[in-house]
Amino acid sequence: MNQVIDLLKKHRSIRKFKDEQLDQDTIRELVTAAQAASTSSYVQAYSILGVTDPDKKAALREISTQPYVEHNGHLFVFLMDYNRHVELSKEKGTPIDYDKTEQLIVGTVDATLAAQNLAVAAESMGLGMCYIGSLRNDMARVIEILELPKGVAPLFGMVVGRPDQEGSQKERLPFEAVYHENTYTPVAEVKDAIDSYDARISAYYKERSGGKRDDSWSDQVIGMLGKKQRLDVDQVLKGQGFLGQ
Amino acid sequence: MNQVIDLLKKHRSIRKFKDEQLDQDTIRELVTAAQAASTSSYVQAYSILGVTDPDKKAALREISTQPYVEHNGHLFVFLMDYNRHVELSKEKGTPIDYDKTEQLIVGTVDATLAAQNLAVAAESMGLGMCYIGSLRNDMARVIEILELPKGVAPLFGMVVGRPDQEGSQKERLPFEAVYHENTYTPVAEVKDAIDSYDARISAYYKERSGGKRDDSWSDQVIGMLGKKQRLDVDQVLKGQGFLGQ
Numbered sequence: 510m511n512q513v514i515d516l517l518k519k520h521r522s523i524r525k526f527k528d529e530q531l532d533q534d535t536i537r538e539l540v541t542a543a544q545a546a547s548t549s550s551y552v553q554a555y556s557i558l559g560v561t562d563p564d565k566k567a568a569l570r571e572i573s574t575q576p577y578v579e580h581n582g583h584l585f586v587f588l589m590d591y592n593r594h595v596e597l598s599k600e601k602g603t604p605i606d607y608d609k610t611e612q613l614i615v616g617t618v619d620a621t622l623a624a625q626n627l628a629v630a631a632e633s634m635g636l637g638m639c640y641i642g643s644l645r646n647d648m649a650r651v652i653e654i655l656e657l658p659k660g661v662a663p664l665f666g667m668v669v670g671r672p673d674q675e676g677s678q679k680e681r682l683p684f685e686a687v688y689h690e691n692t693y694t695p696v697a698e699v700k701d702a703i704d705s706y707d708a709r710i711s712a713y714y715k716e717r718s719g720g721k722r723d724d725s726w727s728d729q730v731i732g733m734l735g736k737k738q739r740l741d742v743d744q745v746l747k748g749q750g751f752l753g754q
Numbered sequence: 755m756n757q758v759i760d761l762l763k764k765h766r767s768i769r770k771f772k773d774e775q776l777d778q779d780t781i782r783e784l785v786t787a788a789q790a791a792s793t794s795s796y797v798q799a800y801s802i803l804g805v806t807d808p809d810k811k812a813a814l815r816e817i818s819t820q821p822y823v824e825h826n827g828h829l830f831v832f833l834m835d836y837n838r839h840v841e842l843s844k845e846k847g848t849p850i851d852y853d854k855t856e857q858l859i860v861g862t863v864d865a866t867l868a869a870q871n872l873a874v875a876a877e878s879m880g881l882g883m884c885y886i887g888s889l890r891n892d893m894a895r896v897i898e899i900l901e902l903p904k905g906v907a908p909l910f911g912m913v914v915g916r917p918d919q920e921g922s923q924k925e926r927l928p929f930e931a932v933y934h935e936n937t938y939t940p941v942a943e944v945k946d947a948i949d950s951y952d953a954r955i956s957a958y959y960k961e962r963s964g965g966k967r968d969d970s971w972s973d974q975v976i977g978m979l980g981k982k983q984r985l986d987v988d989q990v991l992k993g994q995g996f997l998g999q
Contacts, residue, residue: 513758513878517787517871540933542762544926546870547885552975553927558934565936588938591979593931596941597948598976605979610988610997611890612979613855614862614909618887621866625791626762629874633758640792642863645856656937664859681789682798686838688785689803691810692901693833696841703842730797731843734836734850734857743855752855 516632521678523637524577526670530561531583535634539669542630543623554612555620556590557627558655558663559583568654569666573643582636582670586644586651587624589616591750592660607660608753613746620664631669637676641666646738648745659750680713682706682726703727761877766923768882769822771915775806776828780879784914787875788868799857800865801835802872803900803908804828813899814911818888827881827915831889831896832869834861836995837905852905853998858991865909876914882921886911891983893990904995925958927951927971948972 531539540557548554560566561583569586570579578584591607598605606612624640631638644651644666651663681687683702685694696703707725715723724732746752776784785802793799805811806828814831815824823829836852843850851857869885876883889896889911896908926932928947930939941948952970960968969977991997 511878513761514783514787514875516758517875518790520790520792522792536933537929538759540929542759544929544932545763545765547765547767547873548926549885549887550975550978551924551971552978553932556932556934556938558936558938560936562936592938593941593948594975594979597972598979601972601976603976603980605976606982607979609985610858610991611984613858614890614987615887617859617862618866618910621863622870625867625870626874628792629871630759630762633756640794642794642860645859658938658940661938665863679796681793684782684785684789687789687798687801688781689801691803691805691807693801693803693837693903693906695903696838703838726796727842727846730795730839731846731848731850733795733797734839734843734852735848737851739856740854742859746855 521676522639523672523676525674526581527673529671543627546622546626549615554616556588558586572647581668585667587620637672638669662749766921767884768917768921770919771826772918774916788872791867791871794860799861801833803831817892826913830912832865882917883914907994
């Protein structure tokens with residue numbers, strides 16, 4: 510195993526940071542590493558927005574409910590972005606569309622490729638990070654706070670900073686449950702491996718919580734997917750010009 | 755700059771590989787690195803499918819039109835995957851939904867985070883890689899070839915292998931056009947930087963093509979976005995149970 514793979518495998522989300530702001534050189538280095546990731550057909554359908562304004566950070570924390578959205582070394586918000594393409598196309602007189610599901614996928618993939626490079630770059634510097642999917646608790650309000658124009662939508666945030674906790678690593682699904690060869694392996698065929706995994710996760714929670722919690726991975730994610738949440742995401746994206754008829 | 759950031763910044767897509775197949779240990783190491791990436795609320799809404807069957811590779815090449823989809827060290831297909839959650843939820847008697855835009859975003863983000871870790875891991879081993887978005891040229895046919903059940907959809911592929919070309923690196927958008935602070939910077943304010951970038955990309959193509967081609971970044975991506983392509987993606991995803999009303 511080489512050092513890079515070692516770094517990737519050691520990833521753990523950090524949710525408490527020292528009060529030490531990233532400097533401009535570090536931010537530029539991280540964004541440059543992010544930009545070096547692949548992009549669908551060179552389209553670069555994303556932007557990265559750094560939030561330093563204390564009022565905006567407090568407002569975003571309220572949406573997310575997580576204190577580390579306010580207290581961190583830097584808060585990045587990853588935006589799917591076709592606004593620049595639309596503006597440039599007006600000048601050239603060639604109208605473009607971004608209102609199909611294909612462009613939603615391209616924008617989400619492009620933003621996420623860049624984000625994961627930024628995450629790896631941050632960890633390689635000894636910084637910690639955590640994704641903030643909970644900005645989608647109120648996407649409309651995030652758009653308002655960050656004054657995002659049409660063609661732009663916030664997908665998730667990422668906090669980065671000097672760790673003030675160790676973080677812990679949660680075991681992933683067994684290899685054979687995630688990796689298939691040539692055809693899709695039905696869940697029934699890997700059910701035993703998932704059951705053992707569930708038992709290990711349940712034991713992990715039990716130990717960490719001193720017996721207060723012992724849900725398995727299945728319990729946890731099925732409970733989460735059972736909640737009807739973020740039902741407004743579709744309408745908010747339509748308001749920004751995505752997913753039109 | 756550390757070694758990891760150096761690796762990220764040196765990324766270039768490789769589209770020609772030596773005829774040398776990845777062994778099982780390498781595949782397992784790459785998938786394990788992929789799985790170590792963050793996942794939305796621990797949901798792990800993705801699978802990775804390796805394709806080694808020559809007939810299937812030939813069929814996927816036909817969809818993509820790219821010869822390297824057939825000739826490579828290994829072909830991975832990244833799947834958004836709620837099938838396992840649905841199957842497990844049946845057993846528990848707690849029905850779950852994955853038919854909202856939120857779950858499409860979660861699945862796409864999860865698959866892409868894993869994919870980019872796999873890409874970085876591969877490059878750290880001295881392997882080359884290229885994303886294959888062109889599998890979305892005919893998503894329905896990919897589903898058929900790989901026998902994907904409901905709740906699963908192929909987002910993109912990735913070819914990995916021993917490089918048989920140098921590849922070239924295409925300059926990214928200027929930092930100030932991609933990175934915003936506190937509010938979104940309107941395109942008009944970074945138009946000069948984008949114009950200079952466009953001129954550099956045009957010169958790059960002109961030199962590389964011996965004068966046959968001199969389109970700028972704007973020309974290229976606006977032309978691409980102007981084409982109405984992959985209009986079936988929405989219907990195919992609906993057929994797999996995504997994006998219901």
